[in-house]
Amino acid sequence: MSNFDQGEKPETGAAKAGTTRRRRWLIWLIVPGVVIIAVSLFLPSPPESDEAPAPAAPTEVVMQLLPSELHEVRRAALRDTVQLTGSLVPGRELTIAAEVSGRIEDVSLREGQAVKAGEGLVTIDVEALRNQLEQQQSTAQATLAQLDLARAQLRRTTDLVGRGVTSSSSLETEAANVAQLEANYAALMKQVASAEDDLSKARITAPFDGVISKRSVNAGAFASPGTELLQLVDISELILEGGIPVNYAPRLRVGQQVSIRVDGIPGRRFEGTINRVAPVAVAGTRVLPVYATIANTNDLLKGGMFAAGELVLEETQDGIGIPTTAIREDGDKTYVLRVEDDRVVRQEVEIARTWNRGRTSEIASGLDAGDIIVSQAMERLQDGTRVNRIGAAQ
Template identity: 40%
Template sequence: MSKDEAKPDWAMSKRERENAARVAAGQPPKKRRRWIFWLIVLVVLVAGAGWFVQSGQFAEMQAQRAAAEAEAQAEADARAARAAIIQLAPFEVTAVAPSTLVETLKITGSLAPARQVHISSEVTARVESVAVREGERVELGDVLVRFDTEALDIALTQARANAEATRVQLEKARTDFERTQDLVERGLSASNTLTAVRSALDQLTATLAAQDTLVASAQRSRDNALVRAPFSGVVSVRAVDPGEFAATGSALVTLVDLTSLEVEANAPVAYAPDLAPGLDVDLTVEGFGDRVFRGKVERVSPVALEGSRMLPVYVALENETGELRGGMFASGRIVLEARADGIGVPAGALRHDAEGAHVIVVAGDKVERRAVEVGRSWDAGAVIEIASGLEPGDMVVTEPLPELQPGDTVELVEIGQ
């Protein structure tokens, strides 16, 4: 029984009923024409491919693919060339030579004059003239500020006159005391008279002493009407102008000595046992490039800064030429320990494998493995001391170049070649 005959009439589709009727009439059933559907799909695909090729995108993709293949080939050729000869730049190799190996401590700070003074007025008077301006150099004893002396002269004259008048009274009182004492000793005057005369003499003596002090004070004020430089230096601040009235204690001029500077830096308190006055310090100063200035640790604070665990360290720096200025930023290293004539290489030059520590040495146009015995590290681990295995003049590869292996052919090239 066929599949169509197995179904009841009510479950058949229209096509199935027609086929059943054809079979009943002795005619073959109609076959499904699925090839038409696939033909349509094929036509659509062919048309799309034709459009894609004509639109130019296919050609662009082909060009991109060709460019990628050419680039890959070029890279392969370059790798092959590098494999044949590896070029080394000057900064990638170092000629071994005995040198001083140092352990240092990095510091930073600002320059400040080791000696500076803020000159204040010691008189109350009007400023008559100011002889200096900011940035001008003065020598010891030069006049900086001059005050009007009219009121000071009057005060000095009055003090002297008062003292002179009291001195005359004192001489008379001393004469009266001596005469009264003689009369009392002869019994011609009562003893209480001598007591009164002695009291007057003591009072005038004390008054004259006080007035002599006033004279000295007035004389000192008169002398301070001329403000002189206490040392040779440079004026950094001028705080008054002619015509101003200055009271005692008013700021006048700030004078600095630039021949000696000081750097206040902070060091971790853990380095306290290693820090001591006299240690050498190499400093670089902002604005002077790589130029190195040599200073010395002058003193170390006995107490760390509260809450920071940092220890103030003061570095003295000579500046005879005066080219350095206060306020410049400086950075440097304190030399904590040094060893002369040591063999050291940068830490990046040291390699390790199953056989131990070694370096790569350039020998002619080849590189070879050289086993070394490692000593201690210096400069906070940046330099490794080599106890044995290297000789002065050996050319060591100092950069970590993982692609460079013993036996490779190398060529030393200059920068810009």
């Protein structure tokens, strides 16, 4: 069966010619590409350069420094201190009690009122005491009259005995009578003085300038010797009753300075002086009691307030001190990083000693007042590092 019979159409002459032309164009496109690839495979590759390309220059790191990370070197007082805590108590405190029996006539003062020395505080009814005094005075006067009479009689008897008119036994009797009356009169005068003293004690006055801190009686109440009436305190000076570890005892002495802060009064410091040091530590605590006088010129402080501060064990008035955290070590060399323009540079220093329980180092040489140093241990910060300061140094 012919192709025509199978359903295929015979190609015409024009169709065959078109197919032939397309094949020729494809050949012309493919052949040059094959030739180029073959030539490139057989040609030698260009020689490699011996020099590597230059790397890009690294960017310089600039570190920022905060004011808390810097310290300005100054000359100032350097101190070695120990913590001191305790309570404030009045410098003088007195409980005033009745010394005689009687009914309270007047007690007008109340808690918080100030009084002056010699000002009346309490008056006790003294009528019974006054009567007793008058009785004692009358008895003494009567005895004195008897004594004067006995003395006159003794003088007469002595004269008679001298002239031989009267026996000597009468003289002895008269002399014994005078002696007895003199003894009675002396005893009565002591009773009069005691009654006068009791009468004076019925009016109670302030022994010193102070403030009434407690009142225990009212007018009309009966008081007997020992009855508590008032409590008077002097807070012009307060005593800090504190304690420190007993191992500091060898360095303690009367006259050392104390600087304290008081709960309830923020932002204020009060200065005082050690006036007493206990000879024995409190049993079981190894804490040595110390007592410091604190001036209270503005009456800001009150008894019972809690205080905390520092006791100055030793000090120097003119020294260069820097935070110990600023010190760096390199072998046997000690140095700090000083800020110079926009970089930090290594500055070797010599340390004289440490103060303030090791937190401050005194510099003997290497730094001057006005220098700015790095006060913190910043490991990434090294000699020559460029820095940018933010704010003023502390």
